[in-house]
Amino acid sequence: MRIFVEDIANIGSTTLKIKNKLKDIVSRPDALRRLGVCLFESEANLAIHSTGGVLEIVVFSSKISVTASDNGPGIPDIEKALTPGFSTAPPWARELGFGSGMGLKNIKRLSNAFSLMSTSAGTVLKFEIATL
Amino acid sequence: MKINEITKVVSGKILQSDGKNDIDIKYAFAADLMSDVLFVISRKEEPILLITGVTNPSVIRTAAILDISVVLIVRGKPVSDETIKVAKRNKVIVLHTNHIMFVTCALLHNAGLEGAPWTIT
Numbered sequence: 001m002r003i004f005v006e007d008i009a010n011i012g013s014t015t016l017k018i019k020n021k022l023k024d025i026v027s028r029p030d031a032l033r034r035l036g037v038c039l040f041e042s043e044a045n046l047a048i049h050s051t052g053g054v055l056e057i058v059v060f061s062s063k064i065s066v067t068a069s070d071n072g073p074g075i076p077d078i079e080k081a082l083t084p085g086f087s088t089a090p091p092w093a094r095e096l097g098f099g100s101g102m103g104l105k106n107i108k109r110l111s112n113a114f115s116l117m118s119t120s121a122g123t124v125l126k127f128e129i130a131t132l
Numbered sequence: 133m134k135i136n137e138i139t140k141v142v143s144g145k146i147l148q149s150d151g152k153n154d155i156d157i158k159y160a161f162a163a164d165l166m167s168d169v170l171f172v173i174s175r176k177e178e179p180i181l182l183i184t185g186v187t188n189p190s191v192i193r194t195a196a197i198l199d200i201s202v203v204l205i206v207r208g209k210p211v212s213d214e215t216i217k218v219a220k221r222n223k224v225i226v227l228h229t230n231h232i233m234f235v236t237c238a239l240l241h242n243a244g245l246e247g248a249p250w251t252i253t
Contacts, residue, residue: 012193016222019197029199036197037170044167097166097186097194106170 008047011096015039018057025059026131034110035064035129041103042068042125048093049075050123062132063112068125075118082108082116133157133245135202135225138181141243142204142236144229148216151223152201155179161248162237166194172250180248183236187211189218196222206233 019036026032039055046053046068053070075081082104089099104125108114111127118124135153139146161172162183169182182195182203192215195203201224205211208230219226229236241247 009189011190012197016193016196033197033199040170040194040197041167094165096188096190097164097169097184098190100165100167102167102171106167 008092008096011044011047011098012040014055015043018055022059022064026064028131031129031131035066035131038107038110038127038129039066041107042066042127044098045103045125046070048089048098053123063128063130065128066126069122071122072120074120074123075116078116078118133240133243135227137243138202138204138240138245139227141239142227142229142231144204144227144231146225147205147211147228148219148224148226150220151225152179153225155201157181157202158246159248160237160240160245161250162233164233166190169194169198172198172200172248178249181240181245183233183240185209185233187215189215191215192218192222192224192226195224201225202227204229204236206231206236 015036018039019032042055050070053068056067058065080086084105085101087099087101093099107127112130113128115126134156157179159178160181160183161169163169164184164186180200182200183206184191185207187205187209191203203224204227206229
């Protein structure tokens with residue numbers, strides 16, 4: 001499943017659609033909730049920090065693999081970006097309730113595998129949620 | 133605590149009632165940053181009340197993603213038709229009070245609601 005994300009006003013709607021589609025496939029509610037949170041954080045990051053990006057979801061028998069990729073502008077300092085509370089979100093994102101600087105850390109702590117690569121050409125975030 | 137009791141305790145009203153009306157809520161979490169709300173991950177299936185002063189549809193989507201069935205809007209803030217529409221679609225009950233967040237939390241805590249179990253690690 002590949003979904004293009006760029007819509008600020010509808011942040012979360014893509015995640016809800018995916019979560020509803022996977023309800024019949026993922027039987028563990030806690031895994032589904034962790035997946036939902038990680039997807040939501042990824043969707044918000046794409047909508048707030050990039051010029052638009054793609055969420056790619058692959059369903060395996062024991063896990064769900066997600067790749068969130070965009071075309072930039074990239075994360076200058078990944079270590080800083082993973083520090084709780086550090087945020088470069090603009091004021092309008094905070095008015096919507098986002099940008100506390102916890103998103104990437106949240107994905108890292110809730111997922112079973114996590115990787116993040118970024119250059120000025122774009123960012124690729126990958127994570128997996130075990131479903132068994 | 134039942135939804136009607138919560139509404140009574142905060143002298144509030146129910147704006148959107150489609151959803152799990154008979155649930156018994158034990159825990160609450162209050163925040164205006166949805167990023168913080170997304171940190172509320174309980175391993176148990178405990179019903180949680182989300183108390184917030186943010187009224188855009190993303191609040192409802194955040195609640196739905198976390199399986200939170202009831203959202204209480206504080207500070208008497210107006211709630212748009214779009215937010216109510218999203219709440220109806222996702223079966224999230226929306227309550228409303230004119231109290232500020234601090235007073236709302238104090239009233240509900242005094243009435244028996246506890247803070248939602250959560251971890252920052």
